[in-house]
Amino acid sequence: MNQRLDVVLTNNLEQMSRSQIKKIFDKGNVLLDNQPIKASYQSKFDDEITIFIEDEVKYDLEPIDLGIEVIYEDDDVAVINKPQGLVVHPSVSFKEKTLINGIKFLFNDQLSTLNGDLRPGIVHRIDKDTSGLLMIAKNDFAHEELVKQLQVHSIKRVYEAICYGEFKETSGTISAPIGRDEINRLKMAVTDTGKTAVTHFSILERFNGFTFVQCELETGRTHQIRVHMSYINHPLVGDVTYGPKKAIGQTGQYLHAKEIGFNHPRTGEFMSFTKERPENFNTYLEKLRDEN
Numbered sequence: 001m002n003q004r005l006d007v008v009l010t011n012n013l014e015q016m017s018r019s020q021i022k023k024i025f026d027k028g029n030v031l032l033d034n035q036p037i038k039a040s041y042q043s044k045f046d047d048e049i050t051i052f053i054e055d056e057v058k059y060d061l062e063p064i065d066l067g068i069e070v071i072y073e074d075d076d077v078a079v080i081n082k083p084q085g086l087v088v089h090p091s092v093s094f095k096e097k098t099l100i101n102g103i104k105f106l107f108n109d110q111l112s113t114l115n116g117d118l119r120p121g122i123v124h125r126i127d128k129d130t131s132g133l134l135m136i137a138k139n140d141f142a143h144e145e146l147v148k149q150l151q152v153h154s155i156k157r158v159y160e161a162i163c164y165g166e167f168k169e170t171s172g173t174i175s176a177p178i179g180r181d182e183i184n185r186l187k188m189a190v191t192d193t194g195k196t197a198v199t200h201f202s203i204l205e206r207f208n209g210f211t212f213v214q215c216e217l218e219t220g221r222t223h224q225i226r227v228h229m230s231y232i233n234h235p236l237v238g239d240v241t242y243g244p245k246k247a248i249g250q251t252g253q254y255l256h257a258k259e260i261g262f263n264h265p266r267t268g269e270f271m272s273f274t275k276e277r278p279e280n281f282n283t284y285l286e287k288l289r290d291e292n
Contacts, residue, residue: 005030005049006039024051028116033195034125034222035147036115046193048180048222052091052118059090059118066102071273076142076266077135078107078121079273084131084252084280089119103136111136112143124150124220129238131278132159132257137265145265150220156261157217159225160204160277162254162284163234164243167211171202174228178221187241188223190231197221199228207288210237214258226253237284254281 009021009030021039028036029052043049069081080103082088087098103111103121111121114137121136123146135155137143149155179194181187190197198218205212211234215225226242229235235243239253261272277285 002042002044004039005037005041005043008043009051028114029118046179046195048195052116060097061090061100061104061117063105063108064097064101065105066097066099068099068102068106069275070106071133071275072271073107075110076138077146077264078103078138079260080106080134080136081275082126082131082134082257084129084278087128088125088134089122091118099134107136107138110138112138112140114140114143114147123147126257127223127226127253127255129252130159130255130257131281133260133273133275134257135260135262142265146262149262153218153220154263156259156272157220157257158259159215159217160256160258160281161213161215161225161229162237162281162288163211163213163229164209164237165211165234166206166209167203167213167234169203171200174199174201174232176228176231178224178227188221188227190227195219195221197224197228199225205285205289207292210288212285212288225255254284256281 006021006025010018013021024030025039030037031050032047071079071081082099089100090098100120113120115122121138123135123137123143126132126134135146137146175198176190177194178188178197179191181189196219200216200218202214203211204214217224226236226239230242236253236255238247240247256277259272259274261270263270
């Protein structure tokens with residue numbers, strides 16, 4: 001039976017009072033599918049809820065020049081190129097400098113507040129070891145409009161990846177629900193109780209034992225491409241979480257968010273941006289080409 005989420009948390013987080021839980025909701029620090037949710041939300045059994053508890057931990061959110069490349073910027077939205085190895089926002093398990101420090105340096109206080117104090121301007125995320133394009137909302141109106149587009153899967157997100165193995169197909173679609181791994185809760189997995197997840201792929205280049213692949217997201221689940229490629233027995237090279245434990249080439253998956261397209265939140269005009277792969281990605285591609 002569905003129940004208000006604040007009631008569920010009050011009943012299960014015995015160390016916290018109802019007033020403390022209310023403050024967490026008020027700050028936008030209770031998330032469903034990476035988006036803030038209201039206390040009145042009727043929770044379901046398979047919901048993936050993330051809670052950020054700020055009171056006990058001090059985070060360094062000072063503006064820092066991290067050399068983040070700005071691809072596009074106007075009064076409502078920006079598109080930036082996140083380098084590989086940089087975490088998007090701080091959390092209980094990670095308190096070092098993050099992309100938040102970099103975008104606060106770039107955009108000062110011109111960032112949306114809907115995702116709370118720890119994630120200003122953040123509309124969506126990519127993993128620490130994934131490079132490439134991210135949208136940044138510079139006000140709450142833009143943030144709300146971009147989230148609506150994410151919810152109806154109208155935002156175009158194209159990635160490039162290097163996978164283990166040789167594909168028989170030239171293209172295909174992986175439609176397999178993704179949820180929290182039942183054994184290792186730090187991982188995601190294809191599971192019957194997961195949420196709908198769809199990835200379209202096409203082959204860019206073939207090598208002996210490896211394949212260079214383009215992936216386009218229809219949905220945007222946590223670790224979606226990494227999980228889906230591992231599910232079809234073609235995990236990403238460098239991904240020690242969903243692939244071989246001994247990384248080849250580097251620690252961290254060869255995955256790059258190459259293209260993002262969306263309707264401008266205020267004008268409605270469709271905008272598309274691309275960013276070429278980072279140098280280390282190209283270096284490994286050249287190595288594979290030389291070996292073939």
